[in-house]
Amino acid sequence: MKKKYIRNKDLVWEKVDNDLVLLDYEAGKIHYLNETARLIWDFLNKKRNSKEIYDYVISCYKGGDGKMEIKRDVRRMLVKMKKLKLLI
Amino acid sequence: MIYFLKIAKVVIEVSCPDNLYLIDDWKVFFEEGWGTPFLVKKQKVDIKVILDGYKTKGLRTIKSSMKDKVNLPSMNDSELVFDHFLNPSLFVFFLSKLIKKTVEERGGLILHASAFVKDNRAVLITGKSGSGKTTLLRQLMYFYSPIADDLVMLEKKKGKIFVYTSPLNLKLDTKLMKIGKFEVGAVVMVDKKTGFGIEKLKKNEALILLLDQTRSLLNNRVVAKRSLGYYKVLSANVYRISYTIGESVNSLIEKIDL
Numbered sequence: 001m002k003k004k005y006i007r008n009k010d011l012v013w014e015k016v017d018n019d020l021v022l023l024d025y026e027a028g029k030i031h032y033l034n035e036t037a038r039l040i041w042d043f044l045n046k047k048r049n050s051k052e053i054y055d056y057v058i059s060c061y062k063g064g065d066g067k068m069e070i071k072r073d074v075r076r077m078l079v080k081m082k083k084l085k086l087l088i
Numbered sequence: 089m090i091y092f093l094k095i096a097k098v099v100i101e102v103s104c105p106d107n108l109y110l111i112d113d114w115k116v117f118f119e120e121g122w123g124t125p126f127l128v129k130k131q132k133v134d135i136k137v138i139l140d141g142y143k144t145k146g147l148r149t150i151k152s153s154m155k156d157k158v159n160l161p162s163m164n165d166s167e168l169v170f171d172h173f174l175n176p177s178l179f180v181f182f183l184s185k186l187i188k189k190t191v192e193e194r195g196g197l198i199l200h201a202s203a204f205v206k207d208n209r210a211v212l213i214t215g216k217s218g219s220g221k222t223t224l225l226r227q228l229m230y231f232y233s234p235i236a237d238d239l240v241m242l243e244k245k246k247g248k249i250f251v252y253t254s255p256l257n258l259k260l261d262t263k264l265m266k267i268g269k270f271e272v273g274a275v276v277m278v279d280k281k282t283g284f285g286i287e288k289l290k291k292n293e294a295l296i297l298l299l300d301q302t303r304s305l306l307n308n309r310v311v312a313k314r315s316l317g318y319y320k321v322l323s324a325n326v327y328r329i330s331y332t333i334g335e336s337v338n339s340l341i342e343k344i345d346l
Contacts, residue, residue: 012309014316016323019292023299025312030299032292 002049005078005087007041022086031086036077044087050078114255117267121243121252122190184239184256191241192311197318199302201240203251204232205266209273209346210251212240212322214301219278220333222259227337233266242272242318249321273346275326277301282330286340294326295319 013022020038022031033041036057043056057074058067081087188198202213202225211232213221225234237257243250249272255262277289277297289297298319299306306312327344331337 010309012313012316014295014320016292016295016320021292021295021299021316023306023312023316025306025309028303028306030296030303032296 002051004047004049005044005053005082006047007044008086008088011086013041024085027085029084031084036073037081037086040074040077040081041086050075053078114253114267118187118252118254121269122194122196122241187239187241187254187256191243195244195314197242197244197311197314199240199242200238200305201236202234202238203236203240203270204228204234205268205270206232206273206341206344207346208270210235210270211341211344211346212251212272212275213278214275214298215278216301220280221278222257223333224276224278224329224331224337226260227333228341229260229264231338232341234260234264235266235268235270243269244318244321247321248272249318272322273325274344275322276341276344277326277328279328279330280332284331284335284340286327286329286343289323289326289328291323291326294323298323298326 010026011022011024013020018035018038020033020041022033022041023029024031039057039060040053043053048056054071054074058070061070078087191198199212199214200217202221203210204213204225205211213224215221222237225237228234235251235253236255237260239254239256241252241254243252250269251272252269253265253267255265255267275294275298277294299315302315306315325345329337329340331340
């Protein structure tokens, strides 16, 4: 079964214009999400697997970067967000 | 002037510093806005509450931050002796703690900042500890009425942020202060290291800086979430100001759009 991801609900967050600021108040850390990370965060309000995440992000970049490049970006971002405990 | 401060269930006799001229008027003003009175008539003192929990924490904080200036209360038979409460700094210290508790319980927010009034709008002065918030306020206080120093009480209503006057700093002449509730028009971040000038910050940069300056205070979910909501509004009009003491900072303040 494919691994599923979801937002870490212990974080507080606020949208500022098109950006997203996350606050990990327990660790005293502030995270500022770029566009791809913000799309992933928005999408992970419920558990989703990596394929669902790739498909969603690709659908948001119609006519933009190549699919393979987006997939690589998303994969990197998922690893990073998991490491930073933004996702569980 | 002697007051009685109510801390948890305990009422303690304290002397009010002589330079807090506004304290009587301000007390009425504060209680109208935030409810529960915290300066009260003498009541029974419950020593048990003082000795554990909330108060013990407070005393430890004082001990570490004020070092040898403070004598911790001593036990005399069953009576607790509070000689050190006559210290004016401690009056302000405890009053600040009470204000923070009262304001936060009612959905407000306390910021470590100063504030003055320009064109009937409040301008907050923020910055790291030692960055010169009070120094800047003192340079400006004969041109713009100060309304708070060190501790700023904020209230969010219908997407706007308001500041309540808090005349609680011993370094400031409170005769110059204006009592009232003022909508925040701008925030100034003091940076003494980089020359002389003023620049408006982008909203996201301002939000990160506001969070960064206060991250140690955002230690629970309620305050963290609330702070983000307040900072989101405040970050719309934030300026970074650089100057050294002695330079005419008024010319920079005039450039702030409210």
